[in-house]
Amino acid sequence: MKLEGRCYCGNIRYVAEGDPMLQAQCHCRECQYITGGAPNTFIVMPLAGHTYIQGTPKAFTRSDLERAVTREFCPDCGTHLATKPPGRPVVVVKVGTLDDPTQYTPQMAIFTIDKQPFHQIPEGMKTFERRPG
Ligand SMILES: [Zn+2]
Ligand SMILES: [Zn+2]
Numbered sequence: 001m002k003l004e005g006r007c008y009c010g011n012i013r014y015v016a017e018g019d020p021m022l023q024a025q026c027h028c029r030e031c032q033y034i035t036g037g038a039p040n041t042f043i044v045m046p047l048a049g050h051t052y053i054q055g056t057p058k059a060f061t062r063s064d065l066e067r068a069v070t071r072e073f074c075p076d077c078g079t080h081l082a083t084k085p086p087g088r089p090v091v092v093v094k095v096g097t098l099d100d101p102t103q104y105t106p107q108m109a110i111f112t113i114d115k116q117p118f119h120q121i122p123e124g125m126k127t128f129e130r131r132p133g
Contacts, residue, residue, distance in 0.1 A: 044093075057075070
């Protein structure tokens with residue numbers, strides 16, 4: 001699968017190629033800050049196939065969390081583009097930044113322990129209180 005996408009202003013563009021490892025929505029409290037309150041919809045891709053082909057994102061990692069993820073975003077328009085977990089060769093791509101968001105096929109809802117009453121989970125979708133497995 002080849003994913004292509006960009007930030008809201010268009011200064012940053014990326015490509016992510018490879019076999020998607022997970023397509024899901026995350027209800028965790030941290031993701032709610034990034035999305036505006038809704039669950040975060042994302043596709044986990046191999047890090048090796050992920051490249052910024054235009055522009056350079058700014059990266060941010062919280063220092064108060066153990067094993068904090070690094071979030072990359074456009075320094076001009078603020079769009080959050082990708083998340084990199086520590087010590088794993090994967091990149092978490094945000095569905096809202098894809099040129100074609102219909103490439104996303106949701107498989108499961110995770111971190112429902114932080115789910116808000118107004119969050120939606122599609123009928124019949126697998127759910128996990130935290131991570132699967
Ligand atoms: Zn931008
Ligand atoms: Zn999350």
